[in-house]
Amino acid sequence: MSAPAGLDRATERSRDLRLLLAVLLTLLGVALTLVYLIALNAGAAPRLADLAYERLPSTGVQNPVTAVLLNYRAYDTLMELAVLLAALLGIWALGPAPPGFQRSGAVLAAMVSWVVPLLIVTGGYMLWVGGYAPGGAFQAGALLGAAGVIVRLAGDPRAGLPGEAAQRWLLVAGVLVFTLVGLGLMAFGAGFLTYPPTLAKWLILLIEAAATVAIGAALAAAYVGGRPPGPDARPTAEDEDALTPAQTPANPPAPPLDPRP
Amino acid sequence: MLIAQFLYGGAGLVLFTLGLWSFLVHEPLLRKIIALNVTGAGVFHVLIAIAYRGDAAPPDPVPHALVLTGIVVAVSATALALMLGARLQDADEEDQTP
Numbered sequence: 001m002s003a004p005a006g007l008d009r010a011t012e013r014s015r016d017l018r019l020l021l022a023v024l025l026t027l028l029g030v031a032l033t034l035v036y037l038i039a040l041n042a043g044a045a046p047r048l049a050d051l052a053y054e055r056l057p058s059t060g061v062q063n064p065v066t067a068v069l070l071n072y073r074a075y076d077t078l079m080e081l082a083v084l085l086a087a088l089l090g091i092w093a094l095g096p097a098p099p100g101f102q103r104s105g106a107v108l109a110a111m112v113s114w115v116v117p118l119l120i121v122t123g124g125y126m127l128w129v130g131g132y133a134p135g136g137a138f139q140a141g142a143l144l145g146a147a148g149v150i151v152r153l154a155g156d157p158r159a160g161l162p163g164e165a166a167q168r169w170l171l172v173a174g175v176l177v178f179t180l181v182g183l184g185l186m187a188f189g190a191g192f193l194t195y196p197p198t199l200a201k202w203l204i205l206l207i208e209a210a211a212t213v214a215i216g217a218a219l220a221a222a223y224v225g226g227r228p229p230g231p232d233a234r235p236t237a238e239d240e241d242a243l244t245p246a247q248t249p250a251n252p253p254a255p256p257l258d259p260r261p
Numbered sequence: 262m263l264i265a266q267f268l269y270g271g272a273g274l275v276l277f278t279l280g281l282w283s284f285l286v287h288e289p290l291l292r293k294i295i296a297l298n299v300t301g302a303g304v305f306h307v308l309i310a311i312a313y314r315g316d317a318a319p320p321d322p323v324p325h326a327l328v329l330t331g332i333v334v335a336v337s338a339t340a341l342a343l344m345l346g347a348r349l350q351d352a353d354e355e356d357q358t359p
Contacts, residue, residue: 021285029278036270036307040263049314049321064322065329073326080330087337138329196278215333222340225347 038214060200062132069136074193079181081174081211084218088171097157097226104154106192119147127212131201137174137208141215148220157229159220164228167221174214178207266313273306290346294339301335 012250052064052072069077104112123143130136152159161167181203182193190196195203221228280300284293305328312324 015313018286020347021282024281025278025285028281032274032277033271035282036269036274040267040270045322047314048323052322055318063321068322068326073323076326076330078328080334083334084337087341090341094348100315136329138333159311219336222337225340225344 004085016223047103058197058200060195060197060202060204061130063130063134063136065134066204066208070207071140071195071200074178074182077211078175078178078193081178081214084215085175088218088222091222091225092227095226097224097229099157102155108154112150116147116150116160119143119150123212123216124149127208130208131205135244137211137215140208140212141219144212144216145219145223148216149223152220152223157224159224161217161224161228167217167228170213170217171221172209172214173217174207177210179209236239266310270307270310273303273310275303276300276306277303279303290341290349294342294346297342298335298339301331305331 052068055072056062056064056067059071061067061070120143123140126135126140126143127137128135130139148159148161161170178193185194185196185203186192277300280296280298280303283296284300287293287296308324308328308331310319314321
């Protein structure tokens with residue numbers, strides 16, 4: 001008799017708590033909306049945007065977002081790459097990766113062999129276009145990471161990444177190149193990450209290329225979800241399929257589905 | 262277009278509040294992680310809405326850059342949180358089986 005009553009009281013209390021939370025959060029939402037509305041109606045305050053556009057010609061890039069990320073607030077981006085690396089180290093510290101998925105069938109394998117090269121080429125385009133239009137290291141890195149996810153889903157236990165030793169270099173490439181460029185500039189008398197305008201474009205491109213590789217590798221490695229399996233792990237993911245030779249086309253030719261002549 | 266800007270940012274605030282509610286109310290870790298992501302999406306909405314400076318001027322690049330950085334940090338933090346959750350679940354199952 002007492003147990004159901006206690007249960008009832010517990011559910012009642014949790015319902016009361018939910019109601020209280022709902023009221024408080026509604027109040028918070030209304031308050032935030034009011035502040036936002038007042039801020040919108042307050043009109044144009046002095047903003048960083050004017051300064052950002054004014055100094056754009058000396059940043060080495062024409063895209064203001066890239067200028068903010070890699071020039072004005074370069075420290076921010078360096079630390080952000082460090083955060084990405086730290087998150088991945090945390091994932092690796094939690095143990096080995098779960099086993100890969102089963103080997104993909106012919107249709108998925110053919111699609112992967114089309115989509116992954118396209119993603120890599122688009123990533124390279126994104127990296128270059130970031131200098132003067134929307135694009136840059138983050139978008140390019142996200143595309144590379146997506147390519148890794150697709151490769152992993154298609155059965156590669158390492159998501160297309162190399163072995164652990166090489167993977168470590170890929171993962172630290174962003175932070176490493178970023179820091180080396182900053183220290184190099186210091187050695188030549190400029191401040192840490194204060195690019196001379198004549199060199200700015202190429203230094204930014206160098207940093208962004210390294211950052212693209214690092215972001216893409218980190219996202220794909222995070223999707224793998226643990227320390228990468230060693231080279232001998234490769235057959236274990238497909239050992240069941242390996243018993244039936246008909247289903248293991250290691251590199252299946254693309255079927256003639258291409259609509260172009 | 263102040264109304265469009267208000268609606269976009271207001272939708273972000275609604276997402277923020279809903280995500281916070283879901284984070285506080287729901288017990289399972291996976292739902293909490295998703296809720297935190299919804300909260301983050303709301304913050305990104307607000308930042309993008311704030312970047313608008315009228316049709317005549319180009320948008321403010323500083324909030325845009327913050328959103329771009331924030332997305333990558335949110336993704337990596339989510340990945341770490343998911344892995345921690347999976348390990349916690351494994352540990353719980355190990356505790357219960359013997």
